[in-house]
Amino acid sequence: MTDSQPPTEPTQPATEPAADEDAAQQVAPRRGGLMRSGMVVSSMTMLSRVMGLVRDMVIATLFGAGQGADAFFVAFKVPNFLRRLFAEGAFNQAFVPVLSEYATQRTREEVRELLDAVAGSLAAVLLLITALAMLAAPWLAWGFAPGFARDPEKLALTADMLRLTFPYLLLISLTAFAGSVLNTWGRFAVPAFTPVLLNLSLVGAAMLLTPLVSEPAMALAWGVMIAGAAQLAFQVPFLARLRLLPKPWPNFAHEGVRRILKLMAPAMFGVSVAQVNLLLDTVLASLLAAGSVSWLYYSDRLVELPLGVFGVAIGTVILPALSKRHAEQSPEHFAKMLDWAIRAVLLLGLPAALALVVLAEPLLITLFHYGAMTDHDIQMAAMSLRAYAVGLVAFMLIKVLAPGFFARQDTKTPVTIGIIAMAANMVFNLILIWPLAHAGLALATALSGLVNAGLLGTLLYRRGIMIFQSGWGRYAVQLLGGCLVMGLLLAWLAPGWREWLAWSLPWRAGWMALLVVSGAAVYFAWLAATGVRLRHFRMKS
Structure with a gap:
């Protein structure tokens, strides 16, 4: 292996069951290669994202960027934002390290008690939030899209949709709980495939329920609940x-639940800064020209494809692995895993971001320019797509750098960084919204992502948690070339849009x-010609 490549870790045998009675009760999550697990999650996520694009093609064709689409995107974004905040965001980052510790050091019975208490407590809290949100739907609609107040019919439609989409928060948060358990036990494929069902439900609702409801876009809200x-x-x-x-069974006094809640409090902000920024974009976009919310949505969906397939996939497999290494007090392997994750993100994130910039209009035309979607909508969405692409690599790096803190059960540092990034986003919004309108909002989100990722990486490095392995100089030249x-x-090859x-x-x-x-062929051919090999990215969990 050349000194320019990521170091590999020797393959270690799987832990054998202990002979004594107490150890026999231990829960034994299986271990495998991070690259293999990442590819499993990535392939399932790719399927989900492709189905998501099919879903968005159907929505764009049937509803375009009109009133119904704007209302649905807001009604879906609010519970979806809280899902990422409670479930895949703060809850997951707090729950997985504690669960990994229990799985590594406690008996099966203690693990089951933890799962019972966490599931019951989570369900109780979310039931209350869901009930209150359904009652307060008109105020929530106004709060998250104040610009809709200029059109009472549009605002009322958004509120009606919220009453249908908000129960999704309860259901999907419990789904995320189940997925966290499966991921901790090395069963990555099932949670990664699960989002495909959301896309299938929305496509089915759009195609089958639209003729049956008085307001066609309302079919999408029913699809979310299903x-x-x-x-x-x-x-x-x-x-x-x-x-x-x-x-x-709710048990907020359980030691594990109390620890998770303590970790969740700051993590609820720290891990969800990107989502808060996107939500702010929606609020401000509702004050701009009609269609701005939809333009941002369609461009964000294209950015979410590589982010989910590469960034989220690597972040999903790295958190349980880092948590186990921290529980085993193995800082050297912890640092190697972080270095591996950063290299893997850059390997795929840099070309993906560049492709989105170069092919913005062709991508949007190929996927969405049908039915109600106009030429003007394509031009506007392409502007925000290029702006979002500026921050794509940063969004990916956040997915692997934040777990470097969460795996160590440190949620205070990311929240401090999150507050800084949030403030930066607000400043960027105020500066850029006037000259660039909706594209300025997207660019502000990208710049705040760069601030977030930069500060996370800097602190991990200064604290000696992240140690760059040998060969980074040559690796950077290989990627940029x-x-x-x-x-x-x-x-040269792409025709004019x-x-x-x-x-x-x-x-x-x-x-x-x-x-x-x-x-892809010329990119990977260049990497192969300059010495990058697939085996250099193997890493045991």
Whole structure:
């Protein structure tokens, strides 16, 4: 292996069951390669994201960027934001390290008691929040989209949708709880596949329920509620197979629950800064020209594809692995895992961000320029897509740098950084919204992501938690060279975006496939020619 490549960790045998009676009761999550686990999550996430794009194509075709679409995107974004805050965000980052510690050091009975208490306490809190939110739907609609007040019908439609979409928060948070347990036990595929059911539900609702309701967009809200129930029901059998299906009973006095709550309090802000920023974009966009909310949504969806497939996938597998290393007091392996995660993110994140910038209009045209979606909508969405792409790598790095703190059960540091990034986003919004309108909001989010990732990385390095392994200089040159070659090829090969407007879907899809395959081929050919090998990214969990 050249000195430019990520160090590999020797393969270690799986832990054998202990002979004594107490150790026999130990829960034994399986270990595997981080790269293999990451590829499992990435492939499942890719399927989910592709289905998400199909979903958005259907929504764009049926509803475009009109009143119904704007109302739905707000009504879905509010519980979705809280889902990421409570479930995949703060709860997951606080729950997984504690659960990993219990799985490593406690008996099976103690693990089951923890799961019962956490599931019951989480459900009780979310039931209360959901009930209050449904009652306060008109005020929530006004609070998250004040610009809609200029159109009472649009505001009322958003409130009606919120009453249907908010129960999704309860259902999907319990789904995330189940997914955290499965991930800790090394069953990554099931939680990664689960979001596909959301997209299938929304596509089915849009196609089948739209003719049955007086307001067509209301069918999408029904689809969200159906999706929440389907996703939770899907994961239950897999928990039962592990004999870890909880019997929910609220117990806020349980030692594990108290620790999770203590960790969650700051994490609720720290891990969700990007989501708070996107929510602020929605609030401000509602004050801009009609369609601004939808333009930001469609461009954000394209950024979410590589972010979910690469960044979230690596972040998903790295948190349980880092938590176990911290519980085992293995700082050297902890640092190697962080270094591996950063290299993996840059390997895929840099070319993805560049491709979004170069191919913004062709991508949007290929996916969304049908039915009610206009040429003007494409131009506006392309502006915000390029702005979001500036921060794509930073968004990915946050997904792997924040777990460096959370795995050590340190949630105070990320929240401090989150407050700084949040303040920066507000300042950037005020500066950029006037000259760039909705694209200024997207660019402000990207810049605040750069601030967030930069501060996380700096503190991890200064505290000696993140130690850069050898070969970073050459690795950086290899990546930048590959991006340059790929960018030049795409710019030369891609037809002008106005030509795409006249093409049919098969012709657009064919050209896009050619561009994607050609760009990926020349990028990875450059890396291979300069010495990068797949084996250099193997790392045991």
